[in-house]
Amino acid sequence: MGEPSELMESDVFQAYATYATVVLLKMLLMGPLTGYFRVTRKAFSNPEDARAHVGKGEENKKYLKTDPDVERVRRCHQNDLENIVPFIGIGLLYAMTGPDLSSALLHFRTFAVSRIFHSIAYLLPLPQPGRGGSWLIGMGVTISMAYRVLKTGMYL
Amino acid sequence: MGEPSELMESDVFQAYATYATVVLLKMLLMGPLTGYFRVTRKAFSNPEDARAHVGKGEENKKYLKTDPDVERVRRCHQNDLENIVPFIGIGLLYAMTGPDLSSALLHFRTFAVSRIFHSIAYLLPLPQPGRGGSWLIGMGVTISMAYRVLKTGMYL
């Protein structure tokens, strides 16, 4: 068994590792959720998928369609990609600037809660501005972390 | 206040942190830009968004439509995801291989300029090959960094 890297001994980095893993897992699980809606709504993108789930024959062409629920999950997934990717990248650098633990936890927790709420608001759906608000909060966290990274040492 | 990680004391890593943050922020800002076009063009994907921005009533169904400007921003955002994600991942590893500072800066600066130019060329739009050229240059930077990572030590 190897030794954990030194970075992992820092509380801030461990908090980053925890929250980064949680939000990435949350994002990853949108994939199976899309699959679930595709199968239950019988709305596929690929002929080979329709064939596997609905059976062969000419009539399975009608299952190559879009479905509002499937599209909703896909937009939610896409929004995750657009927002969680910058959090992961900038958050890693932020964790390496040596912030206070309390300040780092505030950033990470706010982001994780805002993104989990965002998915719930998207999928139910909740009326606006629930979803839009949580999206803006998550973006604000990422921008605040980016500010600290650039302030700690910019090398252009 | 914690201590910055040792990695952050390297000029190359600090340059990586700066440019990675800049291009991730640039990508992140495509989100609000999409929102701006959705609101001004009254072209929404979600009924709850149309309701929030145009008002209730049956007639707001007509605002659930696609708009060429909205779709253009979305394609630009998607291209960022497809190209900036590999840069962030491979660039981090590249920065850890200990390249010359001048060589690292050349890579990071070229990538950042090419992606900013790419967005401008996409959104105005400029005639080709402006956009295609900047896309290829950015990809070339990422492939060049990947080459160094694999040359420094491949462990298959």
Add this chain to the structure above:
Amino acid sequence: MGEPSELMESDVFQAYATYATVVLLKMLLMGPLTGYFRVTRKAFSNPEDARAHVGKGEENKKYLKTDPDVERVRRCHQNDLENIVPFIGIGLLYAMTGPDLSSALLHFRTFAVSRIFHSIAYLLPLPQPGRGGSWLIGMGVTISMAYRVLKTGMYL
């Protein structure tokens, strides 16, 4: 010439760097593949692209269309984004938890093979459950790595 970072001296981290670079390059190359199909199928999203590849004139509007082959490559690319991004982020943290080299290699190799097979199955296409199975295997690897990250030290 700078010195490689200490992390890079670890076999596990070097294996991560190798496989992360390989799967990111694989994902990056879906971009030019999409371009190839757009040009050969004459199916463009942007008027300026149709103009560059097919020539000016009113009739090039008919090349602003979707094509089944182009859409297939794009779905394959999107699936890469959705699955390779979590692997890159969680894999980095996993590599820092100090796993056995043999266990880390098992994770990285399984993921890389499953994603390369996934692209082949998507593009040929192979009948299901070839593609679905390789997608699930890749996801399983990422979840297994996430489990170890969270077990090593969760800081919520």
